[in-house]
Amino acid sequence: MSLIKSMEMNREVNSLIASAPLFNGLQKSYLQELVAICEPQLLPKGQLVFSEGDKGNGFYLVQSGRVKIYKVSPNGKEQILHIFGEGEPFGEVPVFAGQSFPAHAVSLEKSRLLFFPRQAFIQLIEKYPAMALNMLAVLSRRLRQFTVMIDSLSLKEVPGRLAAYLLYLSKQQDDAKKIELDITKTQLASLLGTIPETLSRMLAKISNQGMVELNGSHIVIIDRPALEDLASLGKMDI
């Protein structure tokens, strides 16, 4: 690799690390050390990053593209736990809890990742407690997300989960009424803990009831209060 290329890459890596929430508020000198220990990876679409049960010797940060984290049932059904995009870390659990990855990870698109080796990263944490606090914040937020997911799976039915997800998407996208599904409906089904057929029917239902308008991956929220009712009640009338 030429020196020019390497410097250019370093600059990219640098800016990503500087902007990732995980490394928020860190001094420049810390960031330099992070750049020094990380290893870039380029993945084609659909590339397996790790499987459930693999030994984890470090964690990853998404530089570009997207990665899904998921579990698989014996009969092949998938449950998506997360879809991570630019600036988000994943695969940290084995770094701190030991043992192996609790789920699978594959790229959804052509993606660039940064890999942080366990030992080197832990040494950094020991030197710089601010980094530890950031990582604690990341894991805590993820725990919070999981409690919501468990709550939904256990206590709400599919229409409720769907409505909650649509409202969540709307909030993400500037509280707009027009929202854009950034994943396929099959993936959305898997994220909501159901199957494409059921999702299709539920979308049709809330569309027929005038809560939303459908247009492929383009959805317009018509009756937000009705969706909010659905999301909190978790049940569908009629």
Add this chain to the structure above:
Amino acid sequence: MSLIKSMEMNREVNSLIASAPLFNGLQKSYLQELVAICEPQLLPKGQLVFSEGDKGNGFYLVQSGRVKIYKVSPNGKEQILHIFGEGEPFGEVPVFAGQSFPAHAVSLEKSRLLFFPRQAFIQLIEKYPAMALNMLAVLSRRLRQFTVMIDSLSLKEVPGRLAAYLLYLSKQQDDAKKIELDITKTQLASLLGTIPETLSRMLAKISNQGMVELNGSHIVIIDRPALEDLASLGKMDI
């Protein structure tokens, strides 16, 4: 409070903090500081510790007794997320992620807790990175547990979750064939994401099929391989 009493209490608190996994491997001087910042609490059975949405200004450690962490659906159904016993911390999420508690907490028995105020604890972490690493390990383990729970709820049916829980209990209790439910069956149902009626039927079913023998809260595993099949397949034949 008399000086004697106070010293005695301090000794108890001391030994608990020294033995809690969260504070594993810490030097004595650190432990002293922990003792200094924590605030003991005594709870009767059924006492609410915090509710979902409450602002969290610190976390708790169970000194004795047990505490359940749970969510509630609008129609009153409970989903238990954890049941924590002696030496286990809970309520850490708001400490690091900010915001409020993601679930409710009540004591299942008369219990003693230690409360660690957020600010004082964060200052300790900043001074002693080893404590940060321990906390990261705790949160990571909890994330792993949640992935298993989500997997179960989404991909397995009730008999599968029940079998998995029985095997887990057996492993906890020295891999014995005779196991003892340490919670009521209603609570177990809530932990498995179902209702007491369904749990009762499923227990009856696996008992009729000769996999286990039932005797109140006393269960004997007869056919372990069959249970393991159930747990991994998640489906029940016949």
Add this chain to the structure above:
DNA sequence: CGCTCCGTTGAAACGGTTCAACCCACGTGG
């Protein structure tokens, strides 16, 4: 062009919940 992947729709089957009734063990108070 023909393949595959995604999405949709229908009918039947399944698993779980709901509702209601009932039992039992336990503790309380008359």
Add this chain to the structure above:
DNA sequence: CCACGTGGGTTGAACCGTTTCAACGGAGCG
């Protein structure tokens, strides 16, 4: 000491939401 209420547990029957299986349409791509 017995009557009574309460909470946990069990059982049956009807009901409901979701999955399964099968068939089909369309978009994208080699």
